[in-house]
Amino acid sequence: MTISMAASGRPVIDEGNLHENPDRAPALRRTDRDRHKRRHTTAPSAQLHRRTSTCSATGPATGRCTMRSRETGADSLAHLIANTLAEARAVSTDLREIIIPILSPVQRTYPQHVARRVAGGRIFDEAFVRDLDALIDDLERHVSNETRVGWQADGNHIRGGYEIISRDAGITRLAPSIGRMREFRDGIMRVLDLAKGFRLAEEIFQP
Numbered sequence: 010m011t012i013s014m015a016a017s018g019r020p021v022i023d024e025g026n027l028h029e030n031p032d033r034a035p036a037l038r039r040t041d042r043d044r045h046k047r048r049h050t051t052a053p054s055a056q057l058h059r060r061t062s063t064c065s066a067t068g069p070a071t072g073r074c075t076m077r078s079r080e081t082g083a084d085s086l087a088h089l090i091a092n093t094l095a096e097a098r099a100v101s102t103d104l105r106e107i108i109i110p111i112l113s114p115v116q117r118t119y120p121q122h123v124a125r126r127v128a129g130g131r132i133f134d135e136a137f138v139r140d141l142d143a144l145i146d147d148l149e150r151h152v153s154n155e156t157r158v159g160w161q162a163d164g165n166h167i168r169g170g171y172e173i174i175s176r177d178a179g180i181t182r183l184a185p186s187i188g189r190m191r192e193f194r195d196g197i198m199r200v201l202d203l204a205k206g207f208r209l210a211e212e213i214f215q216p
Contacts, residue, residue: 086203093132093196100193101127103186108148111179116151119144132197133204141194148187155180 104124109117123144126137155177162170 083207086200086207089196089200089203090133093193093200094130096189096193096196097127097130097132100186100190103189107179107182107186111183112151116147119147133200135201138194138197138201141190141197145187145190145194148183148190152180152183152187 101124104120104127109120109124112120119140123140126132126140131137158172160170160172
């Protein structure tokens with residue numbers, strides 16, 4: 010067995026003569042296995058640091074960082090879109106089964122317009138965000154108008170009584186629907202903001 014140094018400085022083991030000293034062969038093989046194991050079990054944080062350092066060192070000129078940023082941005086955008094589409098299904102059900110039936114016929118026109126936009130998937134634009142804002146405001150006013158606040162006298166209470174808030178069953182069901190609609194609107198805004206940032210980044214790093 011001979012051990013020489015490669016140009017990289019790493020020792021090279023020639024196992025052709027291992028039979029000359031068989032007692033040392035197992036130790037050398039174990040050492041080689043340990044070196045291989047250490048090389049392939051680097052801590053994740055160190056691996057991430059190496060990848061980040063490589064990207065920083067190469068820069069956009071090589072195209073590696075730009076391509077990696079595109080892939081990451083596209084994945085994030087796709088994830089946000091998928092979440093927002095799932096929220097759209099819940100809001101569509103709320104509009105059809107809860108919100109529109111609660112309202113009087115003259116109050117249904119605008120929610121029906123929003124419901125058609127949601128059902129058609131035409132949701133990712135600023136105009137639709139404004140439509141949602143207007144509908145949320147209308148529904149919150151409707152809940153407020155249909156909420157009755159009373160007073161229950163109670164001699165054992167420190168203030169002599171307490172407020173009672175009463176709503177009919179329909180209005181009670183409406184409140185959670187408004188919350189889901191607000192989350193839906195926020196999800197659309199996140200998608201639009203990320204898409205805009207993605208386009209700006211493409212323009213900045215365009216070769």
